[in-house]
Amino acid sequence: MGILRLGHVDVTVTDLDLATAYYTEVIGLQEVERDEDSVYLKCWDEPNHHSLRLLYGPRVGFDQMSFKVEHESDLDELENAVQRYGFPVTRISKGQAVGQGESIRFDTPSGQQMELVHDIEMVGRATAPINPAPFVEGLKGIAPPRLDHVLVTAEEVGDSAQFYTDVFGFRITEQLLDGAGHQSAVWLETSHRPHDLAIVTGKNGGLHHFAWWLDDWDHVRRSADILAYNGIQIDVGPTRHGITRGNTIYFFDPLGTRNEVFTGGYRPDPDFPTITWTEDNIGRAIFYYEGEVNQRFMTVHT
Amino acid sequence: MSILRLSHVEIRVPDLELATAYYTEVVGMYETAREPDRVFLKCWDEHQHHSLILTFAPTYGLNHMGWKVSEPDDLDHYASRLTEAGVDVVRFGAEEIGPGHGEAIRFTIPSGHVMELVHGMEQVGNLLPNTNPPPKPLGLVGFAPPRLDHIFLTCEDVAANTRFLIDVLDFHLTEQVMGEDGFQVATWLEHSHHSHDIAFVTGQDRGLHHFAWWVDDWNQIREVADVLAYHGVRIETNPTRHGATRGHCIYFFDPAGNRNEAFTGGYWVDPDEPAVTWTESEMGRAIFYYDGVVNQRFLTTHS
Numbered sequence: 001m002g003i004l005r006l007g008h009v010d011v012t013v014t015d016l017d018l019a020t021a022y023y024t025e026v027i028g029l030q031e032v033e034r035d036e037d038s039v040y041l042k043c044w045d046e047p048n049h050h051s052l053r054l055l056y057g058p059r060v061g062f063d064q065m066s067f068k069v070e071h072e073s074d075l076d077e078l079e080n081a082v083q084r085y086g087f088p089v090t091r092i093s094k095g096q097a098v099g100q101g102e103s104i105r106f107d108t109p110s111g112q113q114m115e116l117v118h119d120i121e122m123v124g125r126a127t128a129p130i131n132p133a134p135f136v137e138g139l140k141g142i143a144p145p146r147l148d149h150v151l152v153t154a155e156e157v158g159d160s161a162q163f164y165t166d167v168f169g170f171r172i173t174e175q176l177l178d179g180a181g182h183q184s185a186v187w188l189e190t191s192h193r194p195h196d197l198a199i200v201t202g203k204n205g206g207l208h209h210f211a212w213w214l215d216d217w218d219h220v221r222r223s224a225d226i227l228a229y230n231g232i233q234i235d236v237g238p239t240r241h242g243i244t245r246g247n248t249i250y251f252f253d254p255l256g257t258r259n260e261v262f263t264g265g266y267r268p269d270p271d272f273p274t275i276t277w278t279e280d281n282i283g284r285a286i287f288y289y290e291g292e293v294n295q296r297f298m299t300v301h302t
Numbered sequence: 303m304s305i306l307r308l309s310h311v312e313i314r315v316p317d318l319e320l321a322t323a324y325y326t327e328v329v330g331m332y333e334t335a336r337e338p339d340r341v342f343l344k345c346w347d348e349h350q351h352h353s354l355i356l357t358f359a360p361t362y363g364l365n366h367m368g369w370k371v372s373e374p375d376d377l378d379h380y381a382s383r384l385t386e387a388g389v390d391v392v393r394f395g396a397e398e399i400g401p402g403h404g405e406a407i408r409f410t411i412p413s414g415h416v417m418e419l420v421h422g423m424e425q426v427g428n429l430l431p432n433t434n435p436p437p438k439p440l441g442l443v444g445f446a447p448p449r450l451d452h453i454f455l456t457c458e459d460v461a462a463n464t465r466f467l468i469d470v471l472d473f474h475l476t477e478q479v480m481g482e483d484g485f486q487v488a489t490w491l492e493h494s495h496h497s498h499d500i501a502f503v504t505g506q507d508r509g510l511h512h513f514a515w516w517v518d519d520w521n522q523i524r525e526v527a528d529v530l531a532y533h534g535v536r537i538e539t540n541p542t543r544h545g546a547t548r549g550h551c552i553y554f555f556d557p558a559g560n561r562n563e564a565f566t567g568g569y570w571v572d573p574d575e576p577a578v579t580w581t582e583s584e585m586g587r588a589i590f591y592y593d594g595v596v597n598q599r600f601l602t603t604h605s
Contacts, residue, residue, distance in 0.1 A: 005572075
């Protein structure tokens with residue numbers, strides 16, 4: 001019932017061919033479909049149609065984040081809930097969007113477009129449905145098995161977080177408080193992982209990064225090797241977060257959108273007590289090994 | 303809402319002191335309560351009062367398995383679903399089953415295993431503070447798994463038992479081994495979006511094949527092997543990989559003869575994804591992907 005997980009992230013790119021080359025060759029996503037203005041990509045272990053849409057546009061930016069709901073009937077319930085909260089909802093009918101059926105779209109209080117969808121075309125994992133090997137040979141690039149989470153920016157983090165908890169039942173696993181006790185960042189989940197969505201203080205409508213899941217710390221190391229080999233600008237890492245406990249690397253795609261590879265964390269039940277980080281510990285909260293956050297990490301987003 | 307995950311396992315042991323020493327010193331669990339005939343244990347990263355109950359008995363094996371539900375209403379919901387299905391349900395108040403325990407219902411599934419659904423077990427907290435926590439405590443003893451992961455049971459009629467879990471308890475089938483006669487030889491089911499929370503393999507009813515803890519990664523599987531070998535614990539299957547679930551694993555026995563596993567890996571699965579099928583001729587790779595064969599002990603020994 002309700003939101004299962006992050007389904008896909010749609011970003012605008014100013015050079016579709018360059019972006020596609022990076023996401024297929026360096027990250028190792030698979031191109032599923034292409035139309036006049038978009039390329040649809042998925043990770044090798046994702047059964048659904050796509051987890052990333054690259055949309056051609058005049059500037060680099062964040063088009064929308066799409067979450068998968070468990071049942072088709074969740075769309076009606078959540079459409080009402082969003083409208084009751086005071087935000088208009090648009091219905092996208094089957095056939096209007098590539099690779100998926102009916103969905104609802106709306107703007108969040110912090111100005112990001114959010115979509116909810118249940119019916120996503122099943123194109124299958126790269127492994128066989130019968131007697132599958134536990135891995136796929138000859139994958140290119142980092143080859144993460146799946147998309148993991150998204151981090152967005154908002155002027156009012158507390159109000160924004162309340163929208164996700166009240167309307168969709170997201171649970172706050174961790175929060176960073178400023179000196180006055182206000183939330184300057186929150187981490188939210190619906191999938192029993194440390195986060196599916198996080199919100200940090202910044203401009204409304206912004207995307208800080210989206211992240212793929214990796215197998216383990218060794219896969220993080222191999223990712224760093226592949227990124228460096230391909231001359232990709234690494235922002236931070238490999239390192240570890242205090243918040244979520246995840247191991248991580250941040251880097252930028254060729255057009256300036258921040259990417260992350262992530263692994264680790266823990267399994268929070270819905271009654272998990274929220275972890276609080278105080279402002280004097282912000283360095284360790286974000287980057288546990290460094291103990292400090294660089295200015296680029298705090299200020300650059302798309 | 304629904305069943306969340308495996309909450310706890312209660313096993314029988316003929317020597318409570320020996321078993322407690324093993325589960326605290328070698329595995330590295332924490333004792334949270336003790337009675338003359340029972341010891342309650344949890345892993346370092348678990349918030350709930352216990353995930354393992356050791357009960358003194360002249361034999362070994364499984365007494366019951368407990369599953370955590372997300373809402374108190376879930377107990378009523380599943381009690382009525384079970385009653386409609388003709389299954390007797392017994393209700394327990396908080397702490398009636400044991401210290402720190404929540405409200406619960408108990409019933410017997412077709413394979414004869416006693417199953418419990420529980421809500422509101424006491425939250426004792428993990429070993430970290432709730433403000434500015436480090437990612438891990440230092441100085442953990444044993445191989446110190448962060449949490450309980452899954453359970454694997456034996457039963458005579460895998461298909462009937464699997465059908466019951468799907469129809470009455472909303473489990474989702476992720477993988478199955480199909481016999482040449484068209485019947486399920488083994489099945490893997492989930493509620494938590496992981497590759498499995500419970501599995502069944504053909505064998506005797508009421509049997510416990512093993513229960514497993516989650517560990518961080520393949521490197522920690524190696525550490526588990528080191529710790530087990532150091533303490534002279536009998537390792538049944540070396541670090542290896544499953545075809546079914548894709549997990550990395552190591553199998554070993556507690557001093558009473560109950561089989562344990564340390565497990566990591568696997569995959570995320572949505573509830574609408576169809577099951578993976580293994581044919582009987584590939585069962586060796588389904589169970590142990592590297593070896594390609596399953597040893598007789600693994601198939602025939604259970605508690």
